[in-house]
Amino acid sequence: MTACRNCGKKLTGDEIALHKRMIGRGENTFMCLPCLAEFFGCTEELLYKKIEHFKKSGCLLFCDAEK
Numbered sequence: 001m002t003a004c005r006n007c008g009k010k011l012t013g014d015e016i017a018l019h020k021r022m023i024g025r026g027e028n029t030f031m032c033l034p035c036l037a038e039f040f041g042c043t044e045e046l047l048y049k050k051i052e053h054f055k056k057s058g059c060l061l062f063c064d065a066e067k
Contacts (some may be wrong), residue, residue: 006031018054
């Protein structure tokens with residue numbers, strides 16, 4: 001089980017993929033959506049929209065997250 005490095009919440013594949021996409025693919029610790037939103041100073045809703053955008057764009061990080 002992978003957990004958020006800030007709050008300890010169990011992470012989804014989409015949260016891990018978004019962290020890798022927006023912060024860096026080489027990361028080995030990740031943040032959940034609420035912590036990422038705080039980090040970037042944006043809303044969780046915007047991050048959900050980014051996830052959908054990256055999936056529709058064919059980002060392979062998100063294809064792997066669904067498995």
